[in-house]
Amino acid sequence: MLEAVINGLLPLLTWSGFMLLLLGTLMGMLFGILPGLGGPQVLALLIPITYGLDSQMATIVLVAAMGAVPFSGSITAILINTPGTGASAATTFDGFPLSQQGKAGLALGASATASALGAIFGAIVLSFLIPIGREVVMAFSYPEFFMMAIMGLSVIAVVSQGSPWKCLISGGLGLLLSTIGSDPITGAGRFTFGNFYLWDGIKPVPALIGMFAIAESVELFIKKISIAGQHEIQISGVWDGVKSVFQHFGVFIRGSIVGTIIGIVPGVGGVVANFLAYAQAVQTAKDKSKFGKGDIRGVIAAEAANNAKDGGALVPTVVFGIPGSLEMAVLLGALILHGLEPGPDLLINRLDVIFTLIFTLVIANLLVSSLGLASAGYLAKLTKIPSSYIAPVIFCLSLIGAYSMNNLFGDVIVALCFGFLGYFVKRLGYSRIALIIALLLGKITQESFHQTLVSMGVKGFFLRPISLSLFIIIFIFLTLPYLRTFIKKPQKGEVV
């Protein structure tokens, strides 16, 4: 084991290994920052240029790129309300309001620190879980997927600002929109109007780009103010952000645990990870009033989960050869091209490669977070650029990002439609967050519900320990506020 650890680390200590790590990290950063592009795209681009490398060097450049994407995607989520992928959508909930208050540095500092520590957490868990990874992966099935999706949906209840009815209506609209496309079970087309593009339903990334970035650019253009408005940019904010992670260490740890667990479960995806982490941060907080309006705990939880999930997603990839996410699927394909077949064989015969993978993931995250911290002060100044300059840039970047993800014009149309929908949803006081959560989680909810019924029947939801526990937690979280009000006796002179 120790020999494998040393052999795994050695390639990274060579000059060429470090240069490849740097190259991968910078490429990952670039792709993470551009809306719409992310891990799968940067890996697909890098695969051909790894042909001339040996398997460990190829692993370094690919994993470094993959590891650098999540935090980079969060930079745009915080600064211009544009999550690079669905996995950093929850970062916008509190990250962007902080930018609007002139506290982008605080959010970026917290995000960089939580990202780096989250990745380290995920990697440590991965190292310890490899021997029992099999049992952990097997413990989650359709009912658990369903309960986790419902848990994610329960965030809608805690992010409502203003009218809860408008929030529920927004969530309902999101769920309805998630039914567009081929039925995840029968394959029958629903609301596709004979259009092949709609067979896959509303894709998350163009919808996110439209709902947040395009809607924001339209609003900036109309209001004619910068993102931070009249607020002053606080220079000390970056270090306050770093410190805030340690001040709210419990939030960070819980976020990392949620991210790692979701990462381990193939088929659930990173989207659920950041929503669930955000939900637990809100539900376990005593003072919930600032969430959605710029609470740093929301950023810490979402970012910790977003990065910890990559370590988790490596568990099924190396234990079964089954990718835990789309990024992992591309990485798996690349490893195969280099003669490495992930699965039990790799685990037994090439443990050094697995440790190279773990070390690369950690170092790439530390590197990208350091770069993020170093540049956060400058990046924060972007929020003071006048709207007449920044709004068209956001608008153009959004359309390019929507197109470049799959090279489809249909994605651009979806982004534009959601842009205008997002603008009016916000203007009329409905909840964009509720709509997007429901849209992103709708498909997995209906899929896992149907799978459970076919495979196990209704009892499947309640006779499995993890599923039942999740159900009880959801029930408690949703009913506790009402129970508290009901149980709490009014004190003398207190108005309930």
Next chain:
Amino acid sequence: MKKIHCFLILCVFSLILGVNFSAADNNYPQKAITIIVPFSPGGGADTYIRMVVPYISKQLGNAAIVVKNIPGGDMITGLMKIYHAKPDGYTLGLFMTPGQAVRQVVGGVNYDLSKVTWLGRISSMDYVMALSPKSKFKTLQDLQQADKVILGVANISGAIGTLISCEKLKIKITPLSHRGSQEAILAAIRGDVDVVQFPITTMRTAIKAGDLNPILVFSKKRATEFQNVLTINELGHPELVDIVKIGYYLGGPPNITPSVVDILKKAVEKALTDKELHMMADKVNRPIIEANAQESNDEINEIINSYTPFKKILSNYLK
């Protein structure tokens, strides 16, 4: 070390400047060729094409070849981009049977695979049916006698050969869709579905690890690695061998200029018979089972014809 430094400098410059390594040939190709893959990056088909591309590029004088993933619409979105591309030889694509052929047989799609300019077959794989060790069913006979067998599939159009074979074998299946073949295999390992049926390459790791028990191979003769497992031929259904088979083909839009087609056909044929490629492919358990352009063309027409009698069953599944 020097090699890696040169490589790093080269790739950084090529990425920044978008350098086009144009071929030595003055006629074709003069610019980058795009190969459209109608799937997301990662996965079997994508891995195959990325493995083969450097060898095709070599045969075309190191021409630049860009692999472009256009997933969605059950492979049809990408296929339409290939089919309606300008027939100049600069847009080619990866095709997969039976899914795309099945959609054509059912109707309602705007393409005809018999008109595609076929360049060659990269590989074709036999399927294996395997039981979950946690299932109450232990043999093929158990499955045939059961009232309900849950079959884990990736998507209905890709599993259509499997569904037809189960009808022929009189297995009363309830298909349960998953996001991909790997998720379906994992469901079988967990015991949430009774049986799965996928290409041997997809199932090899799980079977080798003892996580799944193979009970039937869809091939004419016994597979080397599954000598003790029955074949569909032995059960008296040789017609199912071609129906339950996956094939990856390389082709282009109809009516590509004949002189360009000749260059492409020769390049693809030489690339697919390259010994180095075969050795590499075998090493990673993704064997190249190539066919030339004419054989591919005949094979595709045969596949379409073999599915035509099942149009009614197909239409039921692909509503």
